[in-house]
Structure formats: structure tokens, C-alpha cells
Amino acid sequence: MNNVFISIGSNLGNKYQNIKSAISKLKKLGKILKISSLYITSPLENENQPYFYNCVVEINTKLKPKELLKKIKEIEKNMGRKESKKRYQPRIIDLDILFYGKKIIKSKTLTIPHKKLHQRKFVLWPLAEIAPNFIHPVLKKTIKKIKDELRDPSQKIWLIRE
Numbered sequence: 143m144n145n146v147f148i149s150i151g152s153n154l155g156n157k158y159q160n161i162k163s164a165i166s167k168l169k170k171l172g173k174i175l176k177i178s179s180l181y182i183t184s185p186l187e188n189e190n191q192p193y194f195y196n197c198v199v200e201i202n203t204k205l206k207p208k209e210l211l212k213k214i215k216e217i218e219k220n221m222g223r224k225e226s227k228k229r230y231q232p233r234i235i236d237l238d239i240l241f242y243g244k245k246i247i248k249s250k251t252l253t254i255p256h257k258k259l260h261q262r263k264f265v266l267w268p269l270a271e272i273a274p275n276f277i278h279p280v281l282k283k284t285i286k287k288i289k290d291e292l293r294d295p296s297q298k299i300w301l302i303r304e
Contacts, residue, residue: 143172143202143203143204144202144203144204144205144242144243145175145200145201145202145243146172146200146201146202146203146210146239146241146242146243147198147199147200147201147239147240147241147269147273147276148168148198148199148200148201148214148237148238148239148240149196149197149198149236149237149238149240149256149259149264149265149268149269150164150165150196150197150198150199150235150236150237151183151194151195151196151233151235151264152164152194152195152233152234152235152236153185153191153192153194153195153232153233154192154232154233154234155222155234157194157195158180158195160195160221160234160235161180161195161197161235163221163235164217164221164235164237165177165197165199167217167220167221168199168201168214168237171201171203171205171210171213171214172201172202172203172204172205173201173202173203174199174200174201175201175202176272176273177197177199177200177272178198178199178268178269178271178272179197179268179271179301179302180195180196180197180301180302181195181197181264181267181268181299181300181301181302182194182195182196182299182300182302183195183196183263183297183298183299183300184296184297184298184299186264186297188231191231191232192232193298194264195302196264196265196268197268198240198265198268198269198271198272207239207242207245207247207252208249208251208252210239210242211239211252214237214239215237217235217237218233218235218236218237221234221235222234222235223235223236238256238265239252239254239256240254240255240256240259240265240269241254241255241256241276241278241279242254244277244279245279246279246280255278255279255280260278260281260288260292261292261294262297263289263292263294263297263299264297264299266285266288266289266292267289267299267301269285269289270285270286270289273285274289
């Protein structure tokens, strides 16, 4: 069994329900160990789109990394995510594998740890909430330290109080 961190984001439709639905579907891939709070975040790269709802889950799964990637892509497709040649477009759901245990994987289809997670508040804030002392296997720093070092005022983030 492997502990995996997955980022979940949505900026189309009922964002709250999309996140809850994705979490429900992820439960079929393994045991959910932790779920962060929900955050509202400003879009990056393509700023001309709605704000996102984001969270991070920790899941314990038997699936190998590429099997897990295939399953989360199926979840995205089944939830209505459209394939697009353009990157950073609005989407009903976005699931990204952030960490797969302490593994470092670089292939055509999969890079773990996620290559931009250390630059993104929408990943670091919820991740630091549920795993502040997890050590990034490449950067050799805790998630809390990486979060504290990210000083990008252009990225807006708010905790949703439920």
C-alpha cells in the first residue's frame, strides 16, 4: 500500500459538488486518509477564467503510479472534463498526483513529484494543512517550509469556512 497526495480543483459548474463527487470517486481507488479544507484560488497561467475551488486528499492505495494516473483520468472524463490541446483552460474537475510516497518518477506521461507544486499556493496551502512535515523528495524540504517560502502576491487564496 502506498500513501499518495492528490490535488483536486474545479472552476466550472457547481465547484463544491464537483470536488465532493471527485472525493467520493477517489474512495474507490483506496482508503482516504485525510482531506484538506476547501480553498478558493485565483487562476494561474490563463487568468481569464473563473476562480477555482481546491483541496488535497491523502489516499492509501494498492494501485501502481501509472494505474492510478489512468484511473484519475477516467474519473475526470466521467465527470465531464473535456480534452483540450490548450493548457490551463477552465475545467469541471482537475486531479493531479502530487506525491506517490517518496517516489521520484519522470516519464513521458507522469512526473512525480508534480513539477510545479512548489510554485502553487492552491496546492501548498491545503497540502501544508494535512501534511506540513512531509518532506519533498527532490527539494528535501518540508511542505510547511516550501509554503512559507512561496511569496507570490499575484496568487490569491482564501479558506472556505464550512
